[in-house]
Each structure stands twice: as structure tokens, then as C-alpha cells.
Amino acid sequence: MKRSSKTISVLVLVFSISLISLSVNFANAESVPEWVKNTALWYGEGIISEGEFLNMIKFLIENDVIVLDNVAEPVPQVNDAQVIIPNGNFDVTGAGFYSPLNLEVPVGTTVTWVNDDSVPHNIQSMDEKGKVIQLFNSPPLNTGDRFEFIFEEEGVYNYYCSFHPWRVGLVTVS
Numbered sequence: 286m287k288r289s290s291k292t293i294s295v296l297v298l299v300f301s302i303s304l305i306s307l308s309v310n311f312a313n314a315e316s317v318p319e320w321v322k323n324t325a326l327w328y329g330e331g332i333i334s335e336g337e338f339l340n341m342i343k344f345l346i347e348n349d350v351i352v353l354d355n356v357a358e359p360v361p362q363v364n365d366a367q368v369i370i371p372n373g374n375f376d377v378t379g380a381g382f383y384s385p386l387n388l389e390v391p392v393g394t395t396v397t398w399v400n401d402d403s404v405p406h407n408i409q410s411m412d413e414k415g416k417v418i419q420l421f422n423s424p425p426l427n428t429g430d431r432f433e434f435i436f437e438e439e440g441v442y443n444y445y446c447s448f449h450p451w452r453v454g455l456v457t458v459s
């Protein structure tokens with residue numbers, strides 16, 4: 286709930302920046318009242334608060350000066366997800382599983398592996414039979430290092446660490 290209202294405010298802010306340029310670009314924009322142009326300017330100069338500015342945007346929307354259809358252009362969605370290689374992952378007798386062990390993400394997600402363990406690891410993609418394939422293959426990752434890969438196609442992707450071959454994980458892309 287809170288998050289979606291934040292998203293709306295961000296959208297409104299993005300839009301309002303274009304509004305400022307609109308009111309500059311279209312001198313004959315008679316439907317945009319003078320006080321609105323001033324408010325936009327004042328906001329840009331930090332003279333009025335964000336709340337006051339958003340009220341002004343609200344006024345424009347309610348009075349059909351702003352047509353929201355033009356604003357609601359689909360914003361390309363950026364998806365990011367992480368797999369943590371936890372402390373103790375190297376230890377065959379410990380838990381230390383990749384977290385999450387099966388990461389489920391939508392197509393187009395950038396997955397970042399983060400080595401939180403005290404020793405180096407790598408990420409090697411495998412086919413369903415456990416054979417290493419050149420799809421996503423990291424160099425050795427020291428503690429704190431990251432490796433990322435963008436999953437562009439649906440599927441179930443297996444990987445493991447060649448230093449600790451008992452560590453196997455999955456990324457499921459749908």
C-alpha cells in the first residue's frame with residue numbers, strides 16, 4: 286500500500302518535470318493556469334514543498350489539464366534478484382545452502398550472486414544432467430564479490446560451484 290503510493294508519487298514527480306518543460310515549451314498553453322506555472326517554478330527552486338506541489342498536480346489531474354493516459358506509458362520494468370552464497374557454504378557437512386536455493390524470477394531478471402562466505406566460490410551453469418555449459422559462468426568470487434547474469438528466457442537453470450561441487454542451486458525463470 287505504502288509502496289504503491291510511493292510509486293505514484295514518483296510517477297507524478299516524473300510527470301511534473303515534463304510538465305515544467307511543457308509549460309515552457311508551449312507558450313499558448315492557455316489551459317495551464319499561471320499559478321500552476323509559478324508553482325512548478327517555485328518547486329523547482331525549492332520555494333514550496335513537495336506536498337504543495339503534489340496538490341497542484343492533483344488539481345491539474347482533477348481538472349483534466351493533465352490527461353493521465355499520456356503519462357501512464359509503460360515504464361520498462363527492471364527486475365533484480367539476489368542469491369546469497371552464505372557463510373559456511375563451503376562446508377559439506379553444514380547447511381549453508383544458496384539462499385534461496387531455488388530462485389524464482391520473471392523473464393528479464395538480472396540475478397546477482399553475492400559471496401558472503403569466507404572462501405572463494407564460483408558459479409557454473411549446468412545442463413539438466415549436471416554437465417557444465419557456457420551460459421553463466423563466473424570467475425572465482427572472493428568474499429564480497431558479485432556475479433550477475435540476465436535471464437532472458439524461461440526455463441529451469443542449474444548451477445553449482447566447481448570448488449565445492451556438492452553445492453547446487455536453481456534459478457527458475459517464468
Ligand SMILES: [Cu+2]
Pocket residue numbers: 374375405406407446447448449452
Ligand atoms: Cu564454492
